[in-house]
Amino acid sequence: MELVGNFALLLAFCVCAYAVLAALLAARTNHPLLLESAERATVAVNVLLLVATGCLVALLFADDFRIAYVAQHSNRALPGFYKFAALWGGQEGSLLWWSCLLSVFIMLAVRLNRHAHRHLMPFVIAVAMTVQLFFLLLNNFAAHPFQLLAFTEGGRTGVFAPADGGGLNPLLQHPVMVIHPPMLYLGYVGFTVPFAFAMAALLTRSKGEQWIHVTRRWTMITWGFLTVGILLGARWAYAVLGWGGYWGWDPVENASLMPWLTGTAFLHSVMMQEKRGMLKVWNMTLIFATFFLCIFGTFLTRSGVLSSVHAFAESPIGPYFATFIVIGLFASTAVLLSRLDFLKSENQLDSLLSRESSFLFNNLILLASCFAVLWGTLFPLISEAVRGVQITVGAPYFNKVNVPIALFLLFLTGVGPLLAWRRTSVESLNRNFTRPLLVGAVVAAVSFVLGVRKIYPLMTVFLGVFVVATIAMEFYRGARVLRQKSDRGWLAAAVALTRRNTRRYGGYIIHFGIAVLFIGISGSAFSVEQKAEMQIGSETQVGNYRFVCGGLRPTDTENYFAYRAQIDVYDKGRLLTTMYPERRTYKASQQPTTLVAIRPRLREDIYLVFTGMTDDGQRAVMQIFINPLVTWIWIGGFIVVLGTLIALVPSVPPQSLAPQRRIRRAAAEKERDAVPI
């Protein structure tokens, strides 16, 4: 099986190199057969990578511990879905998975656009397959997933197969880990497609905003995947790491947030180019930055450069990534600079109070936030390079720097969409913003009276409610007009309104989700935490809740043995729920871990961590957290995803809705006529 995988990987590398050459030759000679051959090569690479990935999955399921990757990241007792998740549990497998997903994206992008945008295709294929070639280079020569465990004895070399594997990292043995990495990788990988189209548009000097029309949907889908990936990562951290939080400003988390921020800026500024022919150079720069931040994030997290600043030279893939990023940045900047004349924008601004200027500020804030994250992530390296002093830049730094920037962004989220293109009058400003500002101020005042005294949570509540109110008013106004023109109810009118302009109203829903998410995050300022040593029958009080230890039972499975506590939770004397936090020790790796018990509520989560036993082994040590509003973070995330999906659906023009309306009206009239007098 490993031979098939090896062969598939090597062949994919050769075919990919051929695709790049064929596409470049096709661009130079305009030879249609060469182009078609390059297009088919993208399918071949995809099939070969699916075969290689399938081989690794099969080896994981077959417990073939001759393969170093399988021996390091799996074991016999590992449940089936975690054996599949072991595919991305280690460096070699995750890079193969990355390559495989990239090949799927490239193949789809080429198949879907090859007729409509034929002149762009040679360069799209050449650029995208160059990225693919880089990852295949890593798969074949730097992080080989099919490496055999070899031994040398008395001059004889053989293959060694241990009786069992070391097992998957216990922290990764959680259901969310089966879905979180694929989502995040789809987000990272997907930005290759808009990058390739942008480069193709530059290289071919294509007129107009064609590359943007082609790639907008790709960018939205990719951005959606990245959003889901980041949220699932936060959910995983919350449910597994057991420290009561969901975002620790870890370099891995930062690496995913940076392209999300630039990608968000791109999705906004691209509208300026579509509507007004502005920011052409800026949009190119943003998509380049987003793509290279995806690669840079992978480099940061995969090379070991940040977990230990001395590991750079030891890491086999670090230099590969560094070279690729430097060459890629140099090439794309050179192409961009050489095409500046063709990117001349029709830049004119009629008023400071306009959608255009709000987008400029939106981009500024998103980029400033991205820079703050990047700077904080890299500052330990800079400090060591300049002063030779190792420092840590952790959550206190990122919170202090990013929270004010994020609040300003939340303000713009409410203001931006309600400003008109070109010019907004002061009357319109008053009409659109007075009521939402009042509603925000009233809710903030009520929060203050109820005891919220910290400035950032108060501002978040004020701005979050302001954003929600502006969006609600937009829906209300539009739906009211539709209701006046037809016999629809409010909900039907709002749905019809959304269908008429899915992009606009989908965007509003995304903004609504972001506001809800921010309000959820503000709850973290009021988390309560308490440690308690409990034995059967003992109880402890945290906040409004009383916790009673009902039992402590050992559990033994094939994969792990565990202590499982039964904690009854009472709210004002009434049994609310029974929770079962666990402390597991995985047999293969002998690594202990905790399984957090969470009782989500809209107001606050009850979060129990079984951190261990006391020294005398008689009492369980429980860390109890009361985390306000966390559920609203996940609800906000769902709303963002829903808004993204709506924005992806094509709009239905009013004319298409008319026949349905006529049919409904006719049916209503018929029904009315049928009523006996």
Next chain:
Amino acid sequence: MLSRSSLWAVLSAVLLAAGLAAQTVDSYKRVADKIVCQCGCNYPLDTCPHTDCPWAPKIRTSIREQVAAGKNEQEILAGLVAQFGQVILAAPPPEGFNLVGWIMPFAALVLGIWIVRRIVLVWRAHRPERPADSALVARYRETIEKELKRLEEV
């Protein structure tokens, strides 16, 4: 039976002890929140996700002992920095070269605002000089009013 003064004394002692205990916990928490675990997790001391962490439990005990011994927050932090280096602090202290780390994001933001302001000024200068045709504007206004009136009637 305890006298009233004895009762007050006991009550005061209990309250004082409770206050001191609360202060001890707060002092510990204030220090622990400023320390990063050195097991490689990069998380604050009290939130290290590794249940078998070889580093965090020892340092937690050390901090608790120093708090109990009456050392203040600054003294404990200074001792830990002297022992492990600045890398132990969750955020670099804002002094010397570290100031670059703190100031740079805001400096970039200010620079960005200045650039956006320049862009806006340049773009506003590109506005067409020709004033809008007043007759055309009047006609558009009239159309809008008609449409609005029609909408109200529906």
